[in-house]
Amino acid sequence: MIELNYFLLLSGILFSIGVTGVLIRRNAIIIFMSIELMLNSINLSLVAFSSFLGNITGQIFVFFVMTVAAAEAAVGLAIVISLYRNKETVNIDEINILKR
Amino acid sequence: MPYYTILFYIFAIAIIASAVIVVTAKNIIYSAVSLFITLFFIAGLYVLLNADFIAITQIMVYIGGILVLLIFGIMLTSKITEVELTTSNLSAVPAIIFTVGITTIIIFVILTTKWNTKPPAVMTETISQIGKLMLTTYLLPFEIASIVLLVALIGSAMYSRKIK
Numbered sequence: 001m002i003e004l005n006y007f008l009l010l011s012g013i014l015f016s017i018g019v020t021g022v023l024i025r026r027n028a029i030i031i032f033m034s035i036e037l038m039l040n041s042i043n044l045s046l047v048a049f050s051s052f053l054g055n056i057t058g059q060i061f062v063f064f065v066m067t068v069a070a071a072e073a074a075v076g077l078a079i080v081i082s083l084y085r086n087k088e089t090v091n092i093d094e095i096n097i098l099k100r
Numbered sequence: 101m102p103y104y105t106i107l108f109y110i111f112a113i114a115i116i117a118s119a120v121i122v123v124t125a126k127n128i129i130y131s132a133v134s135l136f137i138t139l140f141f142i143a144g145l146y147v148l149l150n151a152d153f154i155a156i157t158q159i160m161v162y163i164g165g166i167l168v169l170l171i172f173g174i175m176l177t178s179k180i181t182e183v184e185l186t187t188s189n190l191s192a193v194p195a196i197i198f199t200v201g202i203t204t205i206i207i208f209v210i211l212t213t214k215w216n217t218k219p220p221a222v223m224t225e226t227i228s229q230i231g232k233l234m235l236t237t238y239l240l241p242f243e244i245a246s247i248v249l250l251v252a253l254i255g256s257a258m259y260s261r262k263i264k
Contacts, residue, residue, distance in 0.1 A: 002108045004215045007145070010112050012206035014119055016199055021123035023195035029173050033122055033135050036166065040142050043154075051149040052216060056229045059154050060238055063230070066161050067245040071252030073166045077173040078256035084177040 007048035014041035028080045028090045032073065039069045107148060114141045128178060132171050139163055153227045 014037060021034030043062045050058025084090055114137065121134035139162045146155035234242050 001102075002105055005210060006108065006112075007149070008210045008215075009207065010115065010145075012203070012210055013116060016203040016206065017116070017119045017123055019202055020195065020199045023198065024192050025123065027128060029170060029177065030123075030128060030131055032170065032173075033131055036135065036162070037119055037122060037138065040139065040162075043158075044142060044145060047146055047149050047151045047154055051151060052218065056226060056233060059151055059226065059230060060233055062151075062154050063157065063234075064241060064245055066157060067249060070161055070165060071248050073169055074252050074256040075259070077169055078259035080173060081176055081260050090177045 004048060004052045008045055011041045011045040011048070014038075014044070026091050026093055028083075028092050028095075029077075031092070032076055032080075036069065036073070039065060104148065108145070111141045111144050111148070114138075115145075128174055132167065132174060135170070136163060136167055139167065151226060153230055 018034045018036075018038035018041065021037065022031050025031060025034070043065055046058040046062050046065070050056060050062075080090055083095055087095060089095070118134040118137040118141070122131045122138060125131045125134065139158065143155045143158040143163075146152075146158060
């Protein structure tokens with residue numbers, strides 16, 4: 001029988017994969033994808049808790065997390081596109097305007 | 101073995117495999133397609149967990165909205181005609197040490213905590229329960245979420261506009 005543990009372990013592994021993606025990739029769009037993976041793993045654990053405890057509140061939190069994720073993706077991609085227009089790259093090692 | 105268990109294992113393996121491809125693929129389009137597969141199977145897990153409303157929202161918001169936006173971003177920022185879509189990795193060793201540490205801590209905490217081991221509660225009509233809660237207890241966060249979306253819309257339109 002599948003218990004709460006299994007869902008939480010899957011969610012933890014997915015979160016770690018997302019953290020790895022943010023740390024090792026240098027493309028801004030792939031970093032966004034890894035952030036979406038991390039948000040999805042959190043959503044998965046919230047829904048698992050909600051279902052196993054019989055309390056619907058977890059699913060409402062998931063709804064709000066999705067709202068913020070959509071806003072984050074829109075603003076982040078707008079920033080990436082305007083950076084690409086100025087610097088012709090999305091490699092975050094070359095985007096170091098604040099360092100100089 | 102019941103169907104529930106078989107489906108869970110199929111979904112879990114597909115999610116982990118495609119998430120690894122998202123992170124490691126050299127071609128950025130492959131990453132986007134694997135992200136699509138990951139999100140789709142996570143929606144399948146939501147259905148297994150009796151969260152039908154969240155599963156539909158996942159498909160509509162993530163796959164229909166965010167993923168299309170990401171693919172537009174890829175097409176606007178990479179030269180598709182060239183092969184210059186590959187991205188380099190950097191500082192892999194400290195990153196992997198850090199990640200292994202985090203993973204160990206998370207798995208240790210999950211395995212050593214005494215979770216509630218009751219079988220999942222049978223829930224019916226989650227949509228009406230979510231609707232009632234969202235218009236009574238969580239009314240203020242609901243309205244703030246709409247303001248957040250409006251501000252994000254205006255802000256992203258302003259950022260990506262051509263500066264005169």
